[in-house]
Amino acid sequence: MVALAGALTLTVAGATVAHAAGPEPVPRAATAAAAHWTGTWEAAASGTAAALPGTSIRNVVHTSVGGTEVRVRISNRLGTRPLALGGATLARQVPNASTSPNALPGTMRTLTFGGRKKVTVPAGKDVVTDPVTLHVPAAANLLVTLYTPVESGPATYHRSALQTNFLARKGNRTADVTGASYTATTSSWYYVTGVDVRGPHAAGSVVALGDSLTDGSASTPSANRRWPDRLAERLRALPPNGRRGVLNAGVAGNRLLLQGRGPSALARFDADVLSRTGVRTLIVMEGINDIKNAPNQTDPAALGTAYREIVRRAHARGIRVVGVTLTPFGGHGAYTEERERVRRAVNQLIRYGGLFDAVADFDAVVRDPSRPHRMLAAYDPGDHLHFNDAGMRAMADSIDLAGLLGIPKDLAG
Template identity: 50%
Template structure:
C-alpha cells in the first residue's frame, strides 16, 4: 500500500512539473501586446506548404514589434481598381531579429472587403531590389487558411511562420489581391522603395516579375518577431520629422532608425539599457488635436491604434505639436496643445507605458514661420521643460537649434527647407535621447512619474 502511495505521489509531482513547464513556455511565447489581435500568436507554426521553405525549431522569447507604420489614408488613384490583379511586394527594415514572424494587413480605408489569396514573407537578398534570400520564403496563412478577407475598416494578423529574421535587415512581404477593395490603405513618404508585379507572383524569389516601383507602403502596417533579442517595443509617435521625409531614401537614416542602432549597440556591449524593437508611427503633417483627410487621424484619435495596439509596448517617444502651430490659420492655443499632450500621457499610463516627450524644433526661415507662431512654440517648450507633461524629456530643440539664432535649425542639421532635419540632424536627434529614459514605467517606482 505504501509503495502504491509513493508511486502515485511521484506521478503527481511529474504531472505538476510538466504543467508548469508548459505554462512557462506559453507565457514566454505569448503576445504581450495590450490590444486584441486576430490570428493565433500561440499556435505552434506548421511547416510551410509546398516549396515555400522548411520549418525551423520552435521559438522562445517574447513577441515585439520590429517594424511598423501608421496607415494614413486611401491612396489617390486607387478608388476604382485598387491593386486588383497585382502583387504588392513591400520592403521594410527590421530593428531587432527573431526566429518567427507575423504581419498585420490593414483595410482601414478600403470601401469594400479586401481579399488576399496569396501572401508570403521572406528576408530580402540585399538592401536594394525585390529578390529574396535563398531558403527564407514562407507562405503566410490567416487562421490556418491561405486566403483571408478583411472587411472595410478592419485589419488582420497572420499566423506566425518560423523564419530566421536578422536585425538591421530588409524583409519583403508580398500580397496578391484578385479584386479591388476600393482605395488602398497606404503610408506615403515611406523613404523606402517597394515593388509591384502584374499577376500573382508572391513566390517569385528572383524578383524579376516586379517591374513596378513605389514610394508607398500598401496594406502592411506591422511586422512582429518572436525571439530573445528584445524585451519589448518602443513606439516613435510623431509627424514628418519622425516619418523622416527628408532622410536619404533606402538608407534607413530616420531618427527612429538611428535609435534602433543605438539600442542594439548598447545591448551588445552589456549596458544596462532597455532591449527594445523600434516602431516608427510618424505621419507627415500630423497634429496632436486635429484630424486631416490627407494626413491621417490626429495624435489623440490614433493613439489607441498606433501605440496601444502595437505589440508589447513599453515606452513611447512623442514628438508632436509643430503642425498644430503651422497649420492653424490663426494663432494656435499653446495651452490646448499641451493639454492634448497630457491626455496622451494619461492614456499611456493607463496601460503601463512610459512616455518620453520632446521639445518642438525650430522652423525660422520656413514659409510658415511668424513671430506669433514662434512665441507659441516657445511657450509649449517652456511647459514641457518645466515638467508636469511627460515622464521625461528629450530636448530635440536644444540639440538642433542654431546657438547664434535659437529660432533656426543649425545649418548642418537643416535639410534645406528650414523645418525638416538633414540626415545628420536626424542622427543628432537620436543621439540626444538618453536610452535609460526608455526604461519600463514600472522601473520608475513612482518617483519620476508625472503627477
C-alpha cells in the same frame, strides 16, 4: 506597471486570425533566454490610395530587432470596402540591395490566416497572420508581398515610405524569389502596417509617435536614416534586458489635435500605439503642424491638454512616456514671430510642466545658438523645417537611454 492586454482573435472570412489588440507584457520572471513577441517594425496608416487590382505588391520593411518567428499585420483600417487578399508571403531581401525585389533564396515563407492562404479583411479592420518560422536578423530588410486579385476600394497605405517598393502587374507573383516580374515601383507601403518577431533579443518595444520629422522626410531614401532608425541602432548595443524594438508611428503632415494628413495623433493613438506588441515606452514628437498649418493653434495650453490625455492613456497601459520639444522652423514659408512664440511656450510646457516621465530636448540639440528660431545649417536640407541625415542622427544620439527606458544608467551604456 499595470497588466497589459494580450492577443484577441478576429474571425475573418471563416478563419480565426490572431489580432494584436494591445501591448504584450514581458513576464516578470523574463530573462535574457526567454522568448516573447516584440514589435520590430511599424508604419502607421496615413491615408488611402487607388487600389491595385491584379497586382502583387512587394513591400520592403526594415527590422529593428530580430527573432526566429514572425507575424505580419495587414490593415484595411481606412478602407471602405472589404479587402480581398489572394496570397501573401514573407522573405528576407537579398543582403546589401535595399532597392532590389529579389528574395534571399531559402527564406520565402507563405503567410496564412487561420491556416488559409486567402483572407478578406473587413473595412476598418486589421488582421495579423499566423506566425511563420524564419530567422530574422536585426537591421535586416524583409519582403512582405501581397496579391490583391480584385478591386477592393481605397487602399490603406503609408504614403511616405522613403523606401523603394515593387509592383508586379502579372497576377499572383507573391512566391517569386527573383524579382523579374516586379517591373514597377512605388514609394509607399500598401496594407502592411506592422511586423512582430518572437525571440529573446529584446525586452519590448518603443513607439515613436510623430509627424514628418519622425517619418523621416528629407533623410536619404532606402537607407533607413530616420531618427527612430538611429535610435534602434543605439538600443541594439545594450544588454538584452535593455534592448527594445523601435516602431515608427510617424505620419508626414500629422497633427496632434486635428486631422491633417491622416487621422490626428489623438484619433490614431489606440491603433498606432496601444495595439502594438510589447510596447514599454512611447516617444511623443507632435505639435509643430498644429502651430504652423491652418487652422493654426495659438493656445499652448490646448497642446498641453492633448499631451496630458496621451500620457493618461499610455499610463493606463503601463507605458512610459517621453516628450520631445518642438524643433525650430525659422526660414520656412509658414514661419511667423507669433507662431514662434507659441512653439517656445509649448516647449516650456514640455520641459518644465511635469507632463512626461522624461524629456528629449531636440530643440536644444538642433537650434542655432545665434538664431534659436532656426536650425543649424549643418542639419538643414534646405527647407528649414525637416532634417538631413546628420540632423536625424544628432536628435537620436541626444536621447538619454536610461531616461527613455526607465532603467539604471549602468544598463544604458
